[in-house]
Amino acid sequence: MKILIVDDETISRTKLEAILEEYGECLAVENGRSAIEAVAAAIRSGAPFHLITMDVAMPGVDGMEALYEIRRLEDSAGLAPEARARIIMITAQSDRDCLITCVQAGCDDYIIKPFNSDKVARRLEALNLTGPAKPSPVKERRAEPAPEGPETDKVAIGRQVLRLFQRGEISLPSPPGIYRKFRQMVEAGASLPRIANLLKEDLAVSFHLISVSNSPFYRGVTDNRTLHQAVGRLGLDLTRKYVDLLGNRAVFTAGNPAYQPLMENLWEHSVACANAAEVIAGLVGLRTDHDPFTLGIMHDVGKMVLIQIVGELEVRGTLGSIVNREDILGTLDVYHGSFGEAVLNQWKFPPEFGLIAKLHDRIEEAADGPEALSLVQLANLAVKSMGYGYDRPLDFDLLETPPARRFNMTPGLIDQLHERITRLMDETEKSLK
Ligand SMILES: [Fe+2]
Ligand SMILES: [Fe+2]
Numbered sequence: 001m002k003i004l005i006v007d008d009e010t011i012s013r014t015k016l017e018a019i020l021e022e023y024g025e026c027l028a029v030e031n032g033r034s035a036i037e038a039v040a041a042a043i044r045s046g047a048p049f050h051l052i053t054m055d056v057a058m059p060g061v062d063g064m065e066a067l068y069e070i071r072r073l074e075d076s077a078g079l080a081p082e083a084r085a086r087i088i089m090i091t092a093q094s095d096r097d098c099l100i101t102c103v104q105a106g107c108d109d110y111i112i113k114p115f116n117s118d119k120v121a122r123r124l125e126a127l128n129l130t131g132p133a134k135p136s137p138v139k140e141r142r143a144e145p146a147p148e149g150p151e152t153d154k155v156a157i158g159r160q161v162l163r164l165f166q167r168g169e170i171s172l173p174s175p176p177g178i179y180r181k182f183r184q185m186v187e188a189g190a191s192l193p194r195i196a197n198l199l200k201e202d203l204a205v206s207f208h209l210i211s212v213s214n215s216p217f218y219r220g221v222t223d224n225r226t227l228h229q230a231v232g233r234l235g236l237d238l239t240r241k242y243v244d245l246l247g248n249r250a251v252f253t254a255g256n257p258a259y260q261p262l263m264e265n266l267w268e269h270s271v272a273c274a275n276a277a278e279v280i281a282g283l284v285g286l287r288t289d290h291d292p293f294t295l296g297i298m299h300d301v302g303k304m305v306l307i308q309i310v311g312e313l314e315v316r317g318t319l320g321s322i323v324n325r326e327d328i329l330g331t332l333d334v335y336h337g338s339f340g341e342a343v344l345n346q347w348k349f350p351p352e353f354g355l356i357a358k359l360h361d362r363i364e365e366a367a368d369g370p371e372a373l374s375l376v377q378l379a380n381l382a383v384k385s386m387g388y389g390y391d392r393p394l395d396f397d398l399l400e401t402p403p404a405r406r407f408n409m410t411p412g413l414i415d416q417l418h419e420r421i422t423r424l425m426d427e428t429e430k431s432l433k
Pocket of ligand 2: 273299380
């Protein structure tokens with residue numbers, strides 16, 4: 001197998017060489033320009049590269065540009081699909097967003113730094129580049145023809161989803177019911193009776209609000225029968241919270257039942273994050289332009305939409321027999337931030353919602369972003385560390401994370417936070433039953 005390694009950093013170039021040597025004949029170059037030249041020469045000589053690893057961020061011609069140019073060279077040489085190079089982009093965590101563009105431009109997979117030989121081996125395996133047997137000696141492999149077989153499942157799916165999305169063939173779910181109007185009214189300071197009138201438009205929401213107001217948590221001496229009574233008892237803040245919950249609950253459903261358990265986990269995670277954002281804002285005395293609960297509940301909306309889309313593609317049979325759900329969703333993890341932003345923009349949420357959807361996982365670099373972003377990041381991390389939406393709590397030190405430092409969290413505050421999230425989750429669950 002002929003391999004081209006493109007990376008401007010000596011360390012990672014040498015490391016890749018050491019790892020990939022085992023799989024074939026490697027040529028390593030330092031920039032996009034040399035990569036394009038090497039590919040052009042290889043195509044001319046009739047022995048194109050089988051595999052290219054391409055660093056994304058390089059001075060001069062960067063990885064993305066080189067990727068475009070290489071695919072263009074292959075096009076104009078009329079190379080058959082199986083004769084084209086498999087291109088793996090190598091990227092830092094902070095460049096994750098440009099991966100979407102890379103996938104569009106025709107890369108086959110990506111590796112996020114730091115990497116090791118295992119990670120690389122898994123990617124090569126997924127791309128069918130290691131062959132069914134153990135790697136044979138280098139010399140024999142050099143004569144191997146270009147690998148055939150399908151694109152990797154993961155990348156094929158990522159690409160397919162993006163293509164459909166761009167062509168407008170995927171319709172986004174509609175925004176949660178009357179939710180937008182409600183939010184506008186609340187922000188405009190409308191009175192409770194007027195809000196109750198609006199909520200009446202949505203029977204499901206009204207019905208639930210009445211039963212929430214009669215649940216053990218809020219119950220009064222007599223049962224509320226009308227929405228006006230219910231809203232009166234709950235007050236504006238709780239009404240807002242429950243409209244958020246109820247309006248969104250309906251959207252968090254997978255058309256494909258196979259994906260419903262995933263959706264349930266995501267729902268639990270989102271509600272926990274919303275509660276956590278509200279509690280943290282209270283604990284640290286933070287005032288945000290938008291309701292922390294709402295900011296929290298929307299942060300992973302991109303994941304929700306992606307689960308729906310993948311579920312739908314599976315039902316349509318577009319995914320064929322290739323589905324390994326964990327793999328797909330792991331890969332879609334990379335896209336959910338940008339998707340979330342697109343969805344929220346389309347739903348005409350204020351820009352801060354989109355920003356949070358996009359950047360909530362990028363804790364290192366967002367430390368000087370808006371406080372609302374750090375707030376949701378901290379809420380998201382806190383509920384992950386408690387295990388909401390996951391099989392088990394994720395193990396890391398919450399206090400050491402950049403958003404926790406930004407808000408000067410202390411062990412005492414974290415304890416309070418945990419205790420109150422647990423109570424609120426219990427309350428939310430019981431009152432929605
Ligand atoms: Fe997320
Ligand atoms: Fe999250």
